[in-house]
Amino acid sequence: MAEQTIHHHEPNYLEYRGKYKGLAGWLTTTDHKRIGLLYFYSMMTFFLSGVVMGLLMKYELIAPGEQLMGAQTYNGLFTLHGLTMIFLFVIPGVAAVFGNFFLPILIGAKDVSFPRLNLFSWYLYIIGAIVVLISQFLGDGPPDTGWTFYAPYSLRTNTNVVAAVTGAFILGFSSILTGLNFIVTMHRLRAPGMGWMRMPLFCWTLYGTGWIQLLATPIVGITFLMVMAERLLGIGFFDPTIGGDPILYQHLFWIYSHPAVYIMILPAMGVITEIIPTFARKTIFGYTAIIISSMAIAFVGYFVWGHHMFTAGMSSTSRWVFSLLTFLVAIPSAIKVFNWTATMYKGSINIQPPFLWAIAFIFVFMIGGFSGLVVGSLATDIHVHDTAFVVAHFHYIVFGGTGFAFFGALHYWYPKMFAKMYNIRIANIGLLIFFIGFNLLYFPMFYLGLMGMPRRYYDYIPMFEPANLLSTIGSWIMATGLIIILVNLSRARKMTGKAVDDPWDGKTLEWQIQSPPPVENFDEIPTITTGPYDYK
Amino acid sequence: METTINPSVDLHRDDTASKIGMWLFIFTEILLFGGLFLVYSVYRFRNPVAFHLAHEELSITMGFINTVILLISSATVAIAITAMQKHNKKLTMMMLGLTLLLALVFLINKYFEWGAKFEHGMYPGSELMANLGHGDMLFFSLYFFMTGLHGVHIIIGMTLLAITLVKVKKGAVHAGKYQLLENSGLYWHLVDLIWIFLFPLFYLIH
Numbered sequence: 001m002a003e004q005t006i007h008h009h010e011p012n013y014l015e016y017r018g019k020y021k022g023l024a025g026w027l028t029t030t031d032h033k034r035i036g037l038l039y040f041y042s043m044m045t046f047f048l049s050g051v052v053m054g055l056l057m058k059y060e061l062i063a064p065g066e067q068l069m070g071a072q073t074y075n076g077l078f079t080l081h082g083l084t085m086i087f088l089f090v091i092p093g094v095a096a097v098f099g100n101f102f103l104p105i106l107i108g109a110k111d112v113s114f115p116r117l118n119l120f121s122w123y124l125y126i127i128g129a130i131v132v133l134i135s136q137f138l139g140d141g142p143p144d145t146g147w148t149f150y151a152p153y154s155l156r157t158n159t160n161v162v163a164a165v166t167g168a169f170i171l172g173f174s175s176i177l178t179g180l181n182f183i184v185t186m187h188r189l190r191a192p193g194m195g196w197m198r199m200p201l202f203c204w205t206l207y208g209t210g211w212i213q214l215l216a217t218p219i220v221g222i223t224f225l226m227v228m229a230e231r232l233l234g235i236g237f238f239d240p241t242i243g244g245d246p247i248l249y250q251h252l253f254w255i256y257s258h259p260a261v262y263i264m265i266l267p268a269m270g271v272i273t274e275i276i277p278t279f280a281r282k283t284i285f286g287y288t289a290i291i292i293s294s295m296a297i298a299f300v301g302y303f304v305w306g307h308h309m310f311t312a313g314m315s316s317t318s319r320w321v322f323s324l325l326t327f328l329v330a331i332p333s334a335i336k337v338f339n340w341t342a343t344m345y346k347g348s349i350n351i352q353p354p355f356l357w358a359i360a361f362i363f364v365f366m367i368g369g370f371s372g373l374v375v376g377s378l379a380t381d382i383h384v385h386d387t388a389f390v391v392a393h394f395h396y397i398v399f400g401g402t403g404f405a406f407f408g409a410l411h412y413w414y415p416k417m418f419a420k421m422y423n424i425r426i427a428n429i430g431l432l433i434f435f436i437g438f439n440l441l442y443f444p445m446f447y448l449g450l451m452g453m454p455r456r457y458y459d460y461i462p463m464f465e466p467a468n469l470l471s472t473i474g475s476w477i478m479a480t481g482l483i484i485i486l487v488n489l490s491r492a493r494k495m496t497g498k499a500v501d502d503p504w505d506g507k508t509l510e511w512q513i514q515s516p517p518p519v520e521n522f523d524e525i526p527t528i529t530t531g532p533y534d535y536k
Numbered sequence: 537m538e539t540t541i542n543p544s545v546d547l548h549r550d551d552t553a554s555k556i557g558m559w560l561f562i563f564t565e566i567l568l569f570g571g572l573f574l575v576y577s578v579y580r581f582r583n584p585v586a587f588h589l590a591h592e593e594l595s596i597t598m599g600f601i602n603t604v605i606l607l608i609s610s611a612t613v614a615i616a617i618t619a620m621q622k623h624n625k626k627l628t629m630m631m632l633g634l635t636l637l638l639a640l641v642f643l644i645n646k647y648f649e650w651g652a653k654f655e656h657g658m659y660p661g662s663e664l665m666a667n668l669g670h671g672d673m674l675f676f677s678l679y680f681f682m683t684g685l686h687g688v689h690i691i692i693g694m695t696l697l698a699i700t701l702v703k704v705k706k707g708a709v710h711a712g713k714y715q716l717l718e719n720s721g722l723y724w725h726l727v728d729l730i731w732i733f734l735f736p737l738f739y740l741i742h
Contacts, residue, residue, distance in 0.1 A: 113553040180560045188553040218564045222571035226681070233660035235677040236670070237575065243670030248578055252571060 010518040012419075030115035033517060036101030037417070038122050043097060046088040046129065051479065053081040058441070058475040060458055061468050074458035075144035076159070080136060082147030083164060087171045088129050090402045091260055094267035096125070096178060098409045099206045101417065103182060105510045105517060106200045108191025108526045113184040117177055124174035132167030135160045146456065148257070151238035151249035155230050162231050169224045172217045172256075175263070179213030182206050191509075193528035197291075200508050200532040201284065204291050205270030208298035212259045212266075215302065220256030223249065250312055254305035262301040264398055266294060268405030269336055272358045275412050276340050277533040278506045279355035280347030284533045286339045293332035293339075300329050307376055311385045319378055326376035333369055337362060352504065353427040357408030360435050364404060368396030371446060386456075389449020392442045400438065407431075407485065414489060415503045419515035422492035430488055434481025440474025507534050551715045558719040562726045565689070569730050572682050576737060579674045586671020591741050594679070598649050599739035602642050603731065609638035610728040613697070613721045623711045625704065632701040635724065639694045646687055650680075679738050686730055693727045696720040 011017075013033045020028055029035060057077055060067050069077070100118065104111050112118050136142045139160030145153055154161050186207050190199065226237045227249075236242030238249040277284045284290065306314060306322030314322075340362060349355070371393040374380050384390060415421050444467040449455075453464045460468065502511040509532075513521060580587045616631035650659075657664040660680050665673060700720045703709040709716050 113550060114557060117557075176561075176564055180557055180564075183560060184553050184557045187556060188550055214560055214564055215567065218567035219571045222568045225685070226572075226575070229660070229677075229681055234666065235660050235681060236673055237677065242666070243579075243583075243674045245578070248575065252575075 010514075010520075010523070012514070012516040013519050014418075014516050016519045028119075030111070030119050031519065032100050032104050032111050032115065032118060033417075035118050035122055036097050036099075039092065039096040039100060039125070042122075042126060042129070043089055043092065046084050050081055050084040050089060051482065053077050053084070055475055055479060057081065058472045061460070062472040063469070064460055064462050064465060066459065069458065071458050072141075072144060075146075075456070076136075076142035078456055079143050079146050079164075083132055083168070085398075086147050086260075087132065087168055088125075090264045090398050091171075091175060092125060092178070093264065093402055094271060094406055094409060095182070095206055095209055095263070096122075097406075098202075098271065098413060099178075099182060099209075099267060102413065102510055103185065103203055103206055104189065105513065105521050106203050106508055106532075107186065107189060107194060108509055108522065108528065109185065109189035110520045110522065110525075112181050113188055114181050118181055121174045121177040121181070124170055124177070128167045128170035128174060130167075131170060132164055135163035135167065138163060148253060149224075149227060150253075151227070151230075151244070151246040152240060154227060155239050162228055165224045165227050169221055169228075172221050172224075175213050176217045179210035179217075183210040183214070186210075191525050191528050197288070198528055198531050201273040201287070201290050201294075202267070202270035205266040205273070205294050208294045209263050209266045212263050212298050212301070216256045216259035216263075219252060220260075223252040223256070226252075247309070247313055250309050251305070254308045258305040258308060259298075259302050261394075261397070262297055264402045266297060268361070268402045269294070271405045271409040271412070272340060272361050273336070274508065275354045275358040275408055276343050277535060278412075278504050278508075279350045279352055279358075280344045281350065281505075281535050282343055282347040282533075283531070283535050284339065285342035285345075286335075287531065287533070289335055290339050293335040296332040297329060300325060300332070304329060307381070310378060310381045323376060323378050327373065330369065330373060330376075337366065350504070353422075353424060353431060354408050354412035354504070356428060356431055357404055357411055360431065361401065361404040361408060364396050364400030364438065367443075368393060368400050371396060384449050386454055387449035388445040388453045388455050391455045392445035392449060395442045395445075400442075407434075410489065412504070413510070414492070415500045416510055416515050416517070418493055419500065420492045420495055420497065421500055421503060422488050426484060426488040430481050430484035432481070434478055434485060437474050437476070437478025437481050441471050441478050442474070444468070444471040444474070508532050549713075554715050554719060558722050562722060565726055566730075569682075569685075569733075572678070572685070573733070573737075576678050576682070579671075579678065580741075583671030583674060586669055587675050588741060590672045590675035591738060594739050595649065596739050598645060599735050602645050603735050605638050605642050605645070606728045606731050609635045609642075610725055612638065613724045617714070617718055617721050620704075620709075620711055620714045620717055625710070628717070629701060629704055632697055632704065636694055636697055636701070639690055639697075643687065643690060646683070650683075682734055683738070686727070686734060689727045689730065693720070693724045696723055 013031055016031075018025055018029070026034060026038065029038075056068060057074065060069055060074060100112070139162075140158045141160065143149075143154075143159045143161045143164045144157060145159075145161060149161065149165060154165075186199070186203060190196075226235075229235045230237050230239065230244070234242070236244045238244040238246050240246060273284060273290060304322060304326045306318055307326045310319055310323075340358075371389070375384060375390060375393055411422070411427060448464055448467050448471075451464065451467075453460055501513070501515050504511070509526065510517070512526070612631045612635045616628045616635065619625075619627035619631060653659065658676065659665065660677060665676060668676070697720050700709060700717050703716060
């Protein structure tokens with residue numbers, strides 16, 4: 001009998017037609033890849049509206065005095081910018097989009113453990129987002145408290161805080177369920193042969209993230225419930241005039257919201273750890289060290305929340321303990337940077353957009369990290385607390401870290417997700433412009449902060465004008481870069497061309513299957529015999 | 537065990553996974569209340585006398601009856617699960633029904649307890665509450681908030697148990713597949729456990 005190879009074409013996840021077709025098919029899907037894309041498209045919408053708000057604020061600050069808006073509008077705008085970017089983009093960000101899409105593939109599974117719960121999490125995310133947005137239009141005006149909802153102001157302002165807090169509560173619930181799903185998936189669905197110590201490092205960071213989501217989010221949930229109860233029922237938890245304690249609010253808020261920074265950054269570090277060995281053509285340096293440092297960040301990160309409150313009133317003992325612990329987090333973060341650079345050492349580096357994003361990530365992340373030491377030490381923090389310095393610091397970490405990793409991941413996995421290749425030259429140009437704009441936008445804010453310009457002000461004294469002008473110009477350059485990047489990617493989507501299964505010659509499991517991945521990922525669950533980065 | 541078969545690879549069902557998932561979820565619930573316990577301890581530490589005097593307004597008898605009710609209901613849920621393992625569908629349904637009944641009695645008790653307070657003008661946002669001293673105000677605020685949130689959890693637990701009961705009756709939950717029953721039972725134990733902490737904190741403090 002003649003041997004015949006029949007290419008039985010498995011439907012890929014994009015063309016697969018289930019019970020419903022079209023939009024209804026997407027909205028009822030339990031496929032982790034489709035849910036990843038649902039997150040992706042909704043998240044990009046929120047991200048871009050957050051960018052527009054940021055641009056408006058930067059335009060307001062181009063010169064002293066009122067340009068576009070008054071103080072109240074500016075207050076509402078930075079609150080909404082913070083809520084959108086923090087709760088709708090960076091916290092779910094990398095984990096919800098790329099974690100959903102690639103976690104099951106990377107561990108050789110067909111889906112997450114609870115696919116329906118996964119879809120439910122997305123719905124919670126959308127409902128939470130809608131409730132946050134409703135807060136802008138209902139009641140007595142948009143909330144003006146900042147995304148932190150500090151008591152007692154959040155209890156007394158007439159603006160619509162309750163809706164915003166409810167939205168954040170629902171988003172937290174969505175985040176918990178996603179974390180829970182990922183943890184169980186990694187415990188139960190790793191392919192045969194894939195022991196914990198053969199799991200790709202992106203999965204490990206998602207594992208750490210999942211635990212932080214479980215351990216920290218309920219605390220902010222209950223805190224937000226208390227704020228609602230206080231506003232609606234007049235229960236005195238945090239308002240000092242009726243017996244409460246506003247400092248207690250800050251503690252409870254940061255017990256979640258500091259670990260939340262690690263929810264944002266850990267998966268981002270995981271993405272970078274995936275990208276670098278692929279393009280350095282080398283096994284990752286210090287696989288175990290990266291796992292331990294990821295877990296250490298997740299663990300120690302849980303005990304440093306007090307560094308947000310050095311000027312809020314704490315005993316000097318707690319202040320230096322929190323400061324010390326904060327410095328300790330720098331160690332595992334630095335270990336990762338050394339691992340990344342050591343991986344590149346003597347590698348045969350293939351310079352491609354994802355790799356350049358990773359390099360850019362390391363650069364801005366280090367600036368963010370070092371400025372973190374400045375705000376983490378007691379004496380200097382008193383000088384720069386609540387100034388533009390802090391704004392620059394956390395944008396370098398949150399946007400420079402998570403944002404860069406998000407776009408790095410997008411460029412890295414785009415050919416897998418859509419089976420199309422974007423224009424590499426334009427991608428590089430976009431990155432360069434974005435990178436220049438980013439630094440021009442945020443670096444002057446370090447200087448402004450050191451000179452004493454407070455954050456969250458719509459106006460300033462004339463001496464701050466040159467640096468603010470520079471920063472505003474930077475915001476335009478960055479926006480230009482962003483447009484180039486996004487147009488390049490969306491144009492690639494429409495291009496016709498041969499599907500590329502493994503454009504970067506990657507060794508992890510997602511590159512072993514066709515692009516776009518088939519509905520069930522693998523015809524047959526693979527058996528794993530080596531570690532994930534088997535390059536040499 | 538050289539051949540541990542991972543059932544989830546071929547089937548879509550994985551009982552261990554749903555059990556782990558449930559335990560993790562219960563963990564987050566404990567943390568949710570943990571935040572409140574933290575707030576309670578801070579304010580009690582600051583207002584020891586007021587908290588002590590305020591607690592005397594609560595009826596230990598009512599609290600005690602409710603504690604006993606919940607403890608029995610935990611036992612009945614446990615019996616329901618064991619009965620299911622022993623293929624005794626009838627006993628399972630009876631025990632689930634009994635649990636639901638006990639939960640309802642708990643809520644009715646709570647209704648009378650709260651109702652008596654409300655009648656005296658004591659409820660969150662009332663004039664009487666606003667005129668209390670800070671310590672008393674915090675005690676009763678926490679009392680209403682924590683027992684209220686616990687009550688919400690009772691209702692969620694009852695919903696879960698009721699769904700389970702229907703599914704047992706229809707045969708969708710049976711001796712070969714009773715993870716839903718076990719998870720609902722776990723959740724019910726959690727609701728019970730939280731009350732075990734609420735009871736001494738509000739009714740029995742010295």
